Amino acid sequence: MTVFIIRRLMQSALVLIIMSLLVFFGVFAIGDPVEIFVAADADQAERERAIKALGLDRPIWAQYGYFVVNALAGDLGRSFVFNIPSIELILQRMPATLELASCAVMLSVVIGIPLGMFAGYRPESRISKTIMATSIAGFSLPTFWVGLMLILVFAVELGWLPSTGRGQLGEFLGIRSSLFTLDGLAHLALPALNLALFNISLVIRLTRAGMRENMPMDYVKFARAKGLSQKRVVFVHVMKNIMIPVVTVIGLEIGQVIAFAVVTETIFAWPGMGKLIIDSINNLDRPVIVAYLLITVIMFIVINLVVDILYSVLDPRVRLADAGKS
Amino acid sequence: MSGPTASAPPTEGGARVETPFRRFVADFRESRVAVGALGVFALIFAAAMLCSLISPQNPYDLRQLDIMDGKLPPGSVSGDGLVFWLGSDSQGRDMVSAILYGLRTSFLVAVTSGVLAAFVGTSVGLFAAYYGGRFDTVLMRMVDIKLAFPAILIALVLLAVLGQGVGKIVFALVIIQYAYYARTVRASALVERRKEYVEAAHCLALPKSRILFRHILPNCLPPLIVVGTIQIANSIALEATLSFLGVGLPITEPSLGLLIANGFEYILSGVYWISFFPGLALLVTIVSINLVGDHLRDVLNPRLQK
Numbered sequence: 001m002t003v004f005i006i007r008r009l010m011q012s013a014l015v016l017i018i019m020s021l022l023v024f025f026g027v028f029a030i031g032d033p034v035e036i037f038v039a040a041d042a043d044q045a046e047r048e049r050a051i052k053a054l055g056l057d058r059p060i061w062a063q064y065g066y067f068v069v070n071a072l073a074g075d076l077g078r079s080f081v082f083n084i085p086s087i088e089l090i091l092q093r094m095p096a097t098l099e100l101a102s103c104a105v106m107l108s109v110v111i112g113i114p115l116g117m118f119a120g121y122r123p124e125s126r127i128s129k130t131i132m133a134t135s136i137a138g139f140s141l142p143t144f145w146v147g148l149m150l151i152l153v154f155a156v157e158l159g160w161l162p163s164t165g166r167g168q169l170g171e172f173l174g175i176r177s178s179l180f181t182l183d184g185l186a187h188l189a190l191p192a193l194n195l196a197l198f199n200i201s202l203v204i205r206l207t208r209a210g211m212r213e214n215m216p217m218d219y220v221k222f223a224r225a226k227g228l229s230q231k232r233v234v235f236v237h238v239m240k241n242i243m244i245p246v247v248t249v250i251g252l253e254i255g256q257v258i259a260f261a262v263v264t265e266t267i268f269a270w271p272g273m274g275k276l277i278i279d280s281i282n283n284l285d286r287p288v289i290v291a292y293l294l295i296t297v298i299m300f301i302v303i304n305l306v307v308d309i310l311y312s313v314l315d316p317r318v319r320l321a322d323a324g325k326s
Numbered sequence: 327m328s329g330p331t332a333s334a335p336p337t338e339g340g341a342r343v344e345t346p347f348r349r350f351v352a353d354f355r356e357s358r359v360a361v362g363a364l365g366v367f368a369l370i371f372a373a374a375m376l377c378s379l380i381s382p383q384n385p386y387d388l389r390q391l392d393i394m395d396g397k398l399p400p401g402s403v404s405g406d407g408l409v410f411w412l413g414s415d416s417q418g419r420d421m422v423s424a425i426l427y428g429l430r431t432s433f434l435v436a437v438t439s440g441v442l443a444a445f446v447g448t449s450v451g452l453f454a455a456y457y458g459g460r461f462d463t464v465l466m467r468m469v470d471i472k473l474a475f476p477a478i479l480i481a482l483v484l485l486a487v488l489g490q491g492v493g494k495i496v497f498a499l500v501i502i503q504y505a506y507y508a509r510t511v512r513a514s515a516l517v518e519r520r521k522e523y524v525e526a527a528h529c530l531a532l533p534k535s536r537i538l539f540r541h542i543l544p545n546c547l548p549p550l551i552v553v554g555t556i557q558i559a560n561s562i563a564l565e566a567t568l569s570f571l572g573v574g575l576p577i578t579e580p581s582l583g584l585l586i587a588n589g590f591e592y593i594l595s596g597v598y599w600i601s602f603f604p605g606l607a608l609l610v611t612i613v614s615i616n617l618v619g620d621h622l623r624d625v626l627n628p629r630l631q632k
Contacts, residue, residue: 140613142563144570145605259476281486
């Protein structure tokens, strides 16, 4: 186990180094770094100072060193638009995105698993067929269009829910979040549902497949023969077996959800990282783009690492397969 | 997948020999849903390709537009007698025409990037499987790293660095998609490489390139076709999403994503049709491709074959 974790850590470190090199050369080889880190309206003295500070008058390998040291110190230039350090700006916006993403994942579990279990338990019923047809639509519908239609129906036509912004924030245990006020929850409802839609469909399909696979198995017959109630067989015995693939896929999907938050945040004007990066691309606010790049790369490497380790804890076969490969 | 059917005995009367292709067509026709979806897709594709001939106006020729016709609801008649069956956008564009032109761009981008990605990915996968060893490890690790990051993130990053443009979005889509082809081809090429017919080809001292492309590749095609179909649908959706976000196609190109983004401004005032109909067109296209792809997977899967 320890060997596996050490190996995975080393792999992640390698990926991180490769990605930092890619970002560095992407920024420094394609464009002029001075252009990227210094605002276009800066005067000559300001430019010189920035060049010194960023070490741009040094040879290229030393520049990479400066880049890494600066990045580690959390200094990747100031945002042209907000005039605060770009990393700080992104870290400010991160909680909103994480809040939206975690709500979306929660929704996909809370809605997806019961629907999927029902569809797998009674595959021939009309309700199950409707559930499955809807889940195909959930796969094929472009997220951004669904978002617009949600706004059209629930915000414009019915007027039930607000369509933009985060609403009032409440504070609880030192965390500021929309989850703690009614107004915030109302604002959260549509974006979270929009972001969750794809994963709801995914969880429905996985759960249904697991249900259909497990129901005819011997352990189910045995549990029934023991005289257990149908409820207990389905919700305890079968459920436990369905959960393994579902948990894994949900873990892997967290990264996807954070990435797709870009689209949802833009539509619902949700003040998270995703909206920030789109605004920065449109405003050519390059320090923010570079910082966003590095932070998401690190985030994804951490997520992948955690999922891999958790997976190997849950399922020892993975560990063995990996050890045998080399 | 190879061999047995090619030499199958002729059916009654010996008139029709069952070739793999004929069997494939017969299998495909078994699902009415898939045939219907293929029909719908063919119709949309043809209409989009012939858009300059069949659409009522050229929505990107500014001389044909009249701002007075802007934001008319579906079914209204324009100043010069043209009926806007699906309404008009803020600049007085007929939505039917705009959608057809947008679809044409979507197809061109998706198919071009799909073909290029298939070419790059197939080559990478074939070489990795055939040469193996360290070469294989390095190539596949690159693919693994790429697949660890979501497609939309990679596209966003590339386009943020490169800027907008048709060529750039095609490039981004190729980078995103090649990994799927590479993985698929490598997996089936690894199996094929160990079969007797490859050994036979080696004994005949055929050149390596011939063995790779004429012997191994044709036997890796079935899964490649399935991946290709699904990837076309995905890249249409991704291109529309990127254009919607304003980082994909430039405003001068007709695009469904941009149309929907333009309509977004007016949706709060109840002008729904500018966003609704392009999205519907996108949805029908993607669903029909996915249905065809789903059925292709069943038909081409040797494990499910009778």
